[in-house]
Each structure stands twice: as C-alpha cells, then as structure tokens.
Amino acid sequence: MQTHEIRRRFLNHFVAAGHTEVPSASLILNDPNLLFVNAGMVQFVPYFLGAQTPPFVRATSVQKCVRTLDIENVGITTRHNTFFQMAGNFSFGDYFKRDAIAFAWSLLTNSIEDGGYGFDPERLWATAYLDDDEAISLWKEIARLPDERIQKRGMADNYWSMGIPGPCGPCSEIYYDRGPEFGADGGPEADEDRYIEIWNLVFMQNERGQGTSKDNFEILGPLPKQNIDTGMGVERVAFLLQNVANVYETDLVRPVITKAEEVTGRTYGVDHQDDIRFRVIADHARTAAMLIVDGVNPGNDGRGYVLRRLLRRIVRSAKLLGADQPTMGALMTVVRDEMSPSYPELATNFERIENVAVGEETAFRNTLTSGSKLFENAADAVKTKGGNVIGGTEAFALHDTYGFPIDLTLEMAAEAGLTVDEDGFRSLMAEQRKRAKEDAQSRKHAHADLSVYKELVDRGPTEFTGFSELTTEANVLALISGGVRVPTAVQGEDVEVVLDRSPLYAESGGQIADKGSLSATGLRVRVNDVQKIAKKLWVHKVTIEEGQLTEGDVVLAQVDPQWRHGSTQGHSGTHMVHAALRQVLGPNAVQAGSLNKPGYLRFDFNWQGGLSDAQRDEIETVTNDAVGADFQVNTFVTDLPKAKEMGALALFGENYGDEVRVVEIGGPFSMELCGGTHVQHSSQIGPVTILGESSVGSGIRRVEAFVGLDSYRYLAKERALLAGIASSLKVPSDEVPARIEQLVERLRVAEKELDKTKAAAVLASAGTFVDAAERIGAVKLVAASAPEGVSGNDLRSLAVDIRGRFGTDPAVVVLLGNADGKVPFVVAANKAAQDLGIKAGDLVGSFGPSIAGRGGGKADMAQGAGSDPAGIDAGLDAVRNRVVELAGNS
Known part of the structure; x- marks a missing residue:
C-alpha cells in the first residue's frame, strides 16, 4: 500500500466517524517552546489547555512534523526520521478511551477491501500505563488481546506530557511484531526493533506541574474535560505494509536513495557505513525541502541553523560516497516528484526550494575547500613537531568554527598517516551540546495562561470597523489587570480593555498597532498598543489619563488619524516594493517578513546574493512609477482556492482560514492576501526612497525605505548634505562624484608612496x-x-x-x-x-x-x-x- 493511500485511508476512516478533517499546520508555529511542530496535537494545544473553545468536538489530521534532537543518529537506526507525518484523531471532551481504542483497532485490522490496513491482529501488541486498568480491560474487550500481549510500563514510556506544565495523561501504544528473525521474543519491553510502535493513544485527563524529566513531575489534578490525542506514524505503517526493511526503503524515500546511487556511483545495501550515508541523504533531503517550503532559510542560529546543518550533512555524505559534482538539485527534484501529491506546495514553490538548497550546497563546498587547507596546516604542524595525532581542540575548531565535519577530518588524517584525538573532540562536543541543552531548557516555560480571555473569545470575535471608519462607539466587555478581570480602572492605571467593536488595528502581518484613544464624558484613555488573542479578540493596552473606566461602559474608540495615514502609507508602500522586486528580479523574490509603520517600511525577501546599484535603482523607479500612476486600491474577501487561482500572493508558513482578504493595487501589478489597512489610491503613498539593501541571513535580503513625508524629509536632508559638500569642493553638485573620486585616487597614490618610504626606511x-x-x-x-x-x-x-x-x-x-x-x-x-x-x-x-x-x-x-x-x-x-x-x- 502506497504512502499517499495510507494517508487517505486514515482521514477517510475518521471523517466517516464524525471527525472534522483539519489541514496540517505549518512546521513553524508561534510557540516559544518549539523550534518546529513535532507532534500532531501541537496546533490543538489551545483547545487542550482550555484557553479556547474548539469549533469541533472531533478532529483528524495528518500533520507534517520535524524532530531534530538526535540528528547524528539518523540513518544509524532504521526507524527514525527527522521529517515524518503524524496521522492523528482528537477528541475535545467528547469520546474517551473506549472509542479511541475501537477506532484505532478497526482501522488497523479491517480488511483492505473494507478500507482498513489489513494488519494481522495476532501480531499486534499493546502497552498501558502501570495502573491504567481501564485501558487494559478495554484492550481485552475490544481487541480480544490476551494478557501476554498487553504490557504495563512506567511514566517514562507510557505517561505523556509536553515536557512543561499543561495537559498530560496515561497512554497506550500499539506495536507490530515483525517476527523472530528481527529480534528476541518478549514484546516491546524486550526488543523495540522487532516490536515496532505504530500508534500512540494518549488519554489526556490530568494537568501536570513543574518537573525535570519525563517521569519526574507533579500531577496537579484532573482537567475540566477528558480529551483524546493520538498519533500514528505514517512512515512506520508504510514500511510494514510495503514489507520493506525500514522506513528509508518505502515508496516516498527509496527514490531519493536511488538518485543518490546514480550521482555517487555507489550502491545501497553493500556497505554498512555507505548505507548510513545514503539514509542520511534521503532523510535530510525530504526534511530540508519541507522546511524551505514553509519559509525557513539557512542561518547560523535557531531554525536556520538546523536547516543549514541538514543541507551540509547531505553534501558531506554525498562527498564521502564519492560525489565530486553538485547533487542537491537532483535530490530535491526527486523529493518534489514523490511528495507533491500530498504536499502540492513543493511543486508550486520548487524553484525557490531548489535555489535555497543549491545555494547552500555551493557555499558549503567552498567551505570544504577552505577547510581542507586548514586541515593541511594542522597536519603539517603536527608532523613538524614529530607527532602523529591531531588534537581534539584542533579537530573541534575545524568543526565548530569552520564547519569542517569530523568524519572528513578523520578520513583525511588517515590518508596523511595521522590519527585524531577523537575522545578530546567528543568531550568538547559534549560540552557544547550540554550548554545548548541548558540554554534551550532555560528558554522553555509554561504556556501563557490565557484562561482569563477564554470566555471573551467564546463570545465571538471583536468586530473590526477600522477598514471603513476611524471612530466607533463600543461597549467595554472586560478590563484585565495582572492577568485577572477587574471591574474598574482609575486615573494613572495601565490595564487591558476588551471592546465589542474597535476601529484600532491590532498588530499583525508586519503592521504595528494603531495609536488612539477611548473617551466618554469625564473620561480620557490613551491606547498604547492593540494585540490579538486567538487571532480574533482585540485587546487594547491602555493608560487611564482622566476619570474612571468601568466594565459595561460605552466609549468612543478613535484612531489617531495622523498615525493611521502614515501607517497605511507604510503598509501599501510595502506591497508596492514587493511587486517591484518581483518585476525586476523575478517571481522567486518572495516575501520572508516585513515591518511597516508611519513613514517607514522594512521588507525581507528570499534572494541569493546582493542587488546591484542598477537593480536597486530600477526597483525604486518601478515603485514610484506605480505610486505616480494613482492606481485604485481594491479589497475583497473570497475563499482561499479562488484567491490563489487569481494569483494572490500568500506569505510562506502562514496559516490562512477558509476566507481570506485580498488587497489589489493596480490590477495585476500587486495582489496579495492581507488583513491590514491601506491607502485608497497609490498616489497617497507619496514618494518611496530606498535607504539600502542588505543581508539578514543566508538567502534573505532586506530592503528599507522611507515613504511619504519621511521620504521627502530624508531627500531634503540628502540634498542639503550634497550642497554642503559641493560648496566645500567648490564644484557644481553634479560634479561632486567625479571630484571625490579624484581625491580618493590621489590619497591612494600618496598612501602607496608612504608605504614605500616606510619599507625603505625599515630595510635601511x-x-x-x-x-x-x-x-x-x-x-x-x-x-x-x-x-x-x-x-x-x-x-x-x-x-x-x-x-x-x-x-x-x-x-x-x-x-x-x-x-x-x-x-x-x-x-x-x-x-x-x-x-x-x-x-x-x-x-x-x-x-x-x-x-x-x-x-x-x-x-x-x-x-x-x-x-x-x-x-x-x-x-x-x-x-x-x-x-x-x-x-x-x-
């Protein structure tokens, strides 16, 4: 059974059982505890925590996941991937253990003709938490499992939590027995290579407190509702149903190995060390493609560093397999062809994926060249001293500072008749990992307690009136101070205010929040900031300047009109610059982030290499020509497929709802999905002056610009500066560049003469x-x-x-x-x-x-x-x- 079919059957099974199918979330979510989404339940965390009321009581999804804790072990074990697909079904206070077990068992054991996977029930085992007698009883009743195929295990194995305070509960895992040729008898406790875990059913019923490990934390008490969170490993089920040796030989992964064989000239299945390298290439190529398509770019920290490391391990492994030419383009092409039936964005955005991956490969191949020279210097120094061991410190410096891999250091040392102090190297690596782990742990914290907003979120979204008006009469629904509801706030206090309606824009999409005020008779309130909770509740952060504000009051909410005018100029200017970039550079110049505020915009975009002066000038010209064309700015709401069909641009990694707002400026010139505020005609943006263009990471460039009056003020300042220089040089303004070039050349000649004089004096x-x-x-x-x-x-x-x-x-x-x-x-x-x-x-x-x-x-x-x-x-x-x-x- 092909992997795409496994996914389809899973979703169909649960939709037929009343579950709402939910698309996979992006691998990048705004969660301070997660580098990447690593489990199917992550996008549902607010529902499990009780911070939000879910729009459904049953859900199912196939979530793309990335786990990178043990990248070095990829390929060594044959059941772990960095990228994997987690199929899951979820209940939010609806069904519990009985139905969760019944749903899983029926899908696994129903015949293929009946829509199941056709697993032999005699080869399935279950585990349960030590004292979960209810689950054990249900496995016996529903699955007819005998006692000897149900094993009790402790907290480390069968009690699930997110690793931080929050929901938790006992779990039951389902294992498949591959047979005695794969290991010892005795079930999962005896051998988890023979007995492969394919599904975990989490009975989320408690709340956990602080703790230091998987099995050392306090259970605070029961949750308000009992929930179900399950995860079935799609790749693991695939390798079992396809009767191959491991997850790397399934229908979607093995083609990458086949391509790697072709480009390296080696054969998979002949040499154990080579096989590990082939598996690294196959695993990392898939993961890298999925990260890039969700907006990650190679970098030196965070998500970017993980991607860089994966791509460099591919290059390194290919080199060790004998590849002497670039391979990344060919590998990414195979990933696209195999994975796009389930993830069509890999095909539609392939040019960008390929450019990022190939660009990193080119850079790293250059690093390997320079690293080889550094290695030769280190080897010469050892030999000069009569030694034969390259120190662990030197090997670590090559790895950590220059990105030179240890296995290449070992290989080249052997060729030079030397060895490497591997123990010293490993010790330094362990110290670095320990520091990184401690740093990561220190950054983790409990999810923000948003329960105070839950009732307000459940009442429905804040009505945003700011697209059509700057002043709105509104009811004060709640006042919040220090995380709790308060009835009133008086002069001098800072509080949060929730209104039923508001014209003030809440920060999102790169546009910062409006400034403004709330007022009534005897009341004056300054609005400092506006933020969203659960993407739909506007929370106004305010200072009471005069009077008393009480829950239930009717107030006049007003946007500072000057602020809004400048803000819309900046936001619409961002769209214009984006369109100009794509016109000048091509469709791969895609937005990677932005910030706009009154008079200023900052726009990050995906691009390899800096822009020439001519390109920068052309982008500025195209932008201002569009401004001068006085294009009409139109906005409309439509469904997401229709918007994409029309050519509207979406932001990488952003999760959009079924309905989206499209902002169109000048027909085909600019069309983007956007929830921000804009000018009515492009001429209202005013002049756009690009201040500069720079790199903010591998494959990401940044353009900064002034708009409107700020642009004019900047140009006036530059004009005054030029006039001053022209006056000092006593030349007309248009001759200043040539005169400065003459002066610089004269200075360069004088410095050379001075250097010669100094050298002569030294030798004398x-x-x-x-x-x-x-x-x-x-x-x-x-x-x-x-x-x-x-x-x-x-x-x-x-x-x-x-x-x-x-x-x-x-x-x-x-x-x-x-x-x-x-x-x-x-x-x-x-x-x-x-x-x-x-x-x-x-x-x-x-x-x-x-x-x-x-x-x-x-x-x-x-x-x-x-x-x-x-x-x-x-x-x-x-x-x-x-x-x-x-x-x-x-």
Whole structure:
C-alpha cells in the first residue's frame, strides 16, 4: 500500500466517524517552546489547555512534523526520521478511551477491501500505563488481546506530557511484531526493533506541574474535560505494509536513495557505513525541502541553523560516497516528484526550494575547500613537531568554527598517516551540546495562561470597523489587570480593555498597532498598543489619563488619524516594493517578513546574493512609477482556492482560514492576501526612497525605505548634505562624484608612496641590526624589537635581509614588532644554523607565551603574532636562553 493511500485511508476512516478533517499546520508555529511542530496535537494545544473553545468536538489530521534532537543518529537506526507525518484523531471532551481504542483497532485490522490496513491482529501488541486498568480491560474487550500481549510500563514510556506544565495523561501504544528473525521474543519491553510502535493513544485527563524529566513531575489534578490525542506514524505503517526493511526503503524515500546511487556511483545495501550515508541523504533531503517550503532559510542560529546543518550533512555524505559534482538539485527534484501529491506546495514553490538548497550546497563546498587547507596546516604542524595525532581542540575548531565535519577530518588524517584525538573532540562536543541543552531548557516555560480571555473569545470575535471608519462607539466587555478581570480602572492605571467593536488595528502581518484613544464624558484613555488573542479578540493596552473606566461602559474608540495615514502609507508602500522586486528580479523574490509603520517600511525577501546599484535603482523607479500612476486600491474577501487561482500572493508558513482578504493595487501589478489597512489610491503613498539593501541571513535580503513625508524629509536632508559638500569642493553638485573620486585616487597614490618610504626606511635599518648581533657559540643571533609600527610583511622582509647579510655563518634572526597593541613576530634561521639543530619554527615556543602569541612555520622561517606588548623584553630573553641551550648542545 502506497504512502499517499495510507494517508487517505486514515482521514477517510475518521471523517466517516464524525471527525472534522483539519489541514496540517505549518512546521513553524508561534510557540516559544518549539523550534518546529513535532507532534500532531501541537496546533490543538489551545483547545487542550482550555484557553479556547474548539469549533469541533472531533478532529483528524495528518500533520507534517520535524524532530531534530538526535540528528547524528539518523540513518544509524532504521526507524527514525527527522521529517515524518503524524496521522492523528482528537477528541475535545467528547469520546474517551473506549472509542479511541475501537477506532484505532478497526482501522488497523479491517480488511483492505473494507478500507482498513489489513494488519494481522495476532501480531499486534499493546502497552498501558502501570495502573491504567481501564485501558487494559478495554484492550481485552475490544481487541480480544490476551494478557501476554498487553504490557504495563512506567511514566517514562507510557505517561505523556509536553515536557512543561499543561495537559498530560496515561497512554497506550500499539506495536507490530515483525517476527523472530528481527529480534528476541518478549514484546516491546524486550526488543523495540522487532516490536515496532505504530500508534500512540494518549488519554489526556490530568494537568501536570513543574518537573525535570519525563517521569519526574507533579500531577496537579484532573482537567475540566477528558480529551483524546493520538498519533500514528505514517512512515512506520508504510514500511510494514510495503514489507520493506525500514522506513528509508518505502515508496516516498527509496527514490531519493536511488538518485543518490546514480550521482555517487555507489550502491545501497553493500556497505554498512555507505548505507548510513545514503539514509542520511534521503532523510535530510525530504526534511530540508519541507522546511524551505514553509519559509525557513539557512542561518547560523535557531531554525536556520538546523536547516543549514541538514543541507551540509547531505553534501558531506554525498562527498564521502564519492560525489565530486553538485547533487542537491537532483535530490530535491526527486523529493518534489514523490511528495507533491500530498504536499502540492513543493511543486508550486520548487524553484525557490531548489535555489535555497543549491545555494547552500555551493557555499558549503567552498567551505570544504577552505577547510581542507586548514586541515593541511594542522597536519603539517603536527608532523613538524614529530607527532602523529591531531588534537581534539584542533579537530573541534575545524568543526565548530569552520564547519569542517569530523568524519572528513578523520578520513583525511588517515590518508596523511595521522590519527585524531577523537575522545578530546567528543568531550568538547559534549560540552557544547550540554550548554545548548541548558540554554534551550532555560528558554522553555509554561504556556501563557490565557484562561482569563477564554470566555471573551467564546463570545465571538471583536468586530473590526477600522477598514471603513476611524471612530466607533463600543461597549467595554472586560478590563484585565495582572492577568485577572477587574471591574474598574482609575486615573494613572495601565490595564487591558476588551471592546465589542474597535476601529484600532491590532498588530499583525508586519503592521504595528494603531495609536488612539477611548473617551466618554469625564473620561480620557490613551491606547498604547492593540494585540490579538486567538487571532480574533482585540485587546487594547491602555493608560487611564482622566476619570474612571468601568466594565459595561460605552466609549468612543478613535484612531489617531495622523498615525493611521502614515501607517497605511507604510503598509501599501510595502506591497508596492514587493511587486517591484518581483518585476525586476523575478517571481522567486518572495516575501520572508516585513515591518511597516508611519513613514517607514522594512521588507525581507528570499534572494541569493546582493542587488546591484542598477537593480536597486530600477526597483525604486518601478515603485514610484506605480505610486505616480494613482492606481485604485481594491479589497475583497473570497475563499482561499479562488484567491490563489487569481494569483494572490500568500506569505510562506502562514496559516490562512477558509476566507481570506485580498488587497489589489493596480490590477495585476500587486495582489496579495492581507488583513491590514491601506491607502485608497497609490498616489497617497507619496514618494518611496530606498535607504539600502542588505543581508539578514543566508538567502534573505532586506530592503528599507522611507515613504511619504519621511521620504521627502530624508531627500531634503540628502540634498542639503550634497550642497554642503559641493560648496566645500567648490564644484557644481553634479560634479561632486567625479571630484571625490579624484581625491580618493590621489590619497591612494600618496598612501602607496608612504608605504614605500616606510619599507625603505625599515630595510635601511638592517645594517644596524647586523652590527648589534650577539655571538653565542658559533651562532650569530639578532633578537630585538623592530621599529614601532612595522607591519608583519615589512618585518618578514627585514628579517630575510638581515639573515642574508650573515652569508654562510650560522645565523638566527628574531624580530618582535609592536603595532597597534599587537606583537607581530618573525623568526628566520639560515641553513648553517639549521645544521646545528636550530629551527625557526621550534623557537616560537620559547617566547610565544611571554607575548600571548601563537604562530608557526618551517625550519627556515616562522611567523605569527601576540597580543601582549608588555612581554616583549621577557620574550627576547627567553629566545636568547633557548639559543644558548641549542648552541651549547651543538
């Protein structure tokens, strides 16, 4: 049975049982505790917590999930994926254990002809929480399971929670016995490779408190309602029904391995280590594609770092399998072809997916090239000292600082006849992971207590009147202070106010909230901010400036008209810049985020590489031409499929409802899904001046601009600045660039001449150093401070010149400089000194600690730099003593 069919049957089964089918949420949700959605129930958390009343009592979904806790173990085990699909059914205070068990059992064991999966019931096992006698009894009654195929397990295995205070409860897991050829008898407790978990039924009935682990937390008491949350692993069911060895060989994953075989020339199933690499490629390619399509871009922290790490592991694995050409485009194409029947967005957005993945591959291949050079330097340093082990610190630095993978370090070390201190490397990695884990744990906290808003949310959404008016008469539904309802608020107090109607825009979609006021006879209230709760309740954060505000009052809610005018200019300007970017750069310049406020806009978009001056100028011109065209701004509400069919742009990773609002400016020029406020005609935006364009992460660029009066003020300021420069240079304004270029060129020539003069003066001092040379045994030693301010290159030239003047006599030159608080140094030893056993590279160790310096080189020449000029004299004494030892031994 194909994976797409497994998904279809699951959803059909539960829809037929009265469940509402809910689409998968984006992998990115606004949850401070989650990097990515990692379970099917995540989008329903507000319902389980009781913060919101669900619009249905039964739901079913197939949720895309990503778990990245043990990326290094992917491919080593054969049942874990970073990306997986979790099919689930949910009850919000409706049915409980009996129906949950019955629904799962019937789907698993019903014949294929009857819409089930056709599993042999004799090969299914169940587990239950230690004291959950009710579940055990139901397994016996409904599934006819004998005692020996029901196992009791403790909290770590069979008691579920989110890991933070919130809903929890005992669970029952369903396992499939693959047979004795896969492991020992004895059920899931004995062997979870033979007995594969395919479904977990969570009986969510309690509330948990604080705790430190999966089985160490306090159970506070029962929830108001008993809920059901289940999760069936689609990939695990697929590999069992398709009778393949593991999840990597199912119909949607194995084609990626086949393509990897083609591009690497290796064969899957021949070598264990190669098989792990093939599985890493297949798993990570799917995960990366799903993350990119939901709006993630490679970066150095958070979600971006996870994506970067996945993509780099693909490149690394392909390289270790023998690929010497780029592979990412081919792999992503296979992922698209196999997964798009269930996730059509992979096809519609494939060009962007490919560009991001290929761009990261190109960058990392360059990193591997530079990393190889760094490795060669480290290997040379080890060999120079007569060693054969690359230290764990060096290996960790290659990995952590330069992104050079440890397995390539190990492979290259072996080729060079060296080994690596793996224990030291692993220890440093463990320390880093521990710090990261502690940091992540410190960021976790209980879900915000929104129960105070629940009754208000249940009453229905706030009526937003701000599209058509700036002043609205409204009823005060509630006052909230410190997380609790209060009856009144008086002058000087800051409170939250919930109204039945409001013209004030609540922050969302990149547009910040309106400023405004609430008023009545004897009452004046300043509105500082407006936020949404549950996407539909407007909460006004206010300061009582005069009088007393009481629940039930009727007030006049008013938007600051000047603020709204500037805000709509900024928001409509954002749409215009987005349209101009797509016109100039093409359809892949897609929004990745925005911020707009009165007079200013910031727009982030997906793009590889910076914009040229010509492109930036063209974007600004196209934007202002559209502004000057005085386009009509039209808004209308339609259903999501119709809006997409019309070509309206949607934001990556955003979850939209069945009905959406479309903002159209100039017909085909700009059409986007948007819930914000806008001007009525494009000319009302006023001039748009792009301030700059920059990178804010791998594959993401940012444009910033002023609009309206702020744009005019900025241009006036720039004009005054140009006039001042023109006056100083005594040229017309249009000749300023050419005159500045002339001045810069003259300065560059003067600096070069000055450098030549300095270099000549340095070299002229060589004779003075030779005359002052010390004789130590047969060796002539120059150990001295160089003239202050001498650069490293000039220092090297001076040392070489001094060394050459000693002819065939054994000579060693050690020069320590002092430039801007740094201590550049050069050590030079001629052939005669080397024959006596004195090597330049070895001498660095004698004086390096004195100046907090590091460096190295070969027998004839070594150089580096320190950071402690106060240690120069001590360093020179140390090198003299070392030369005395060596010359004496010679």
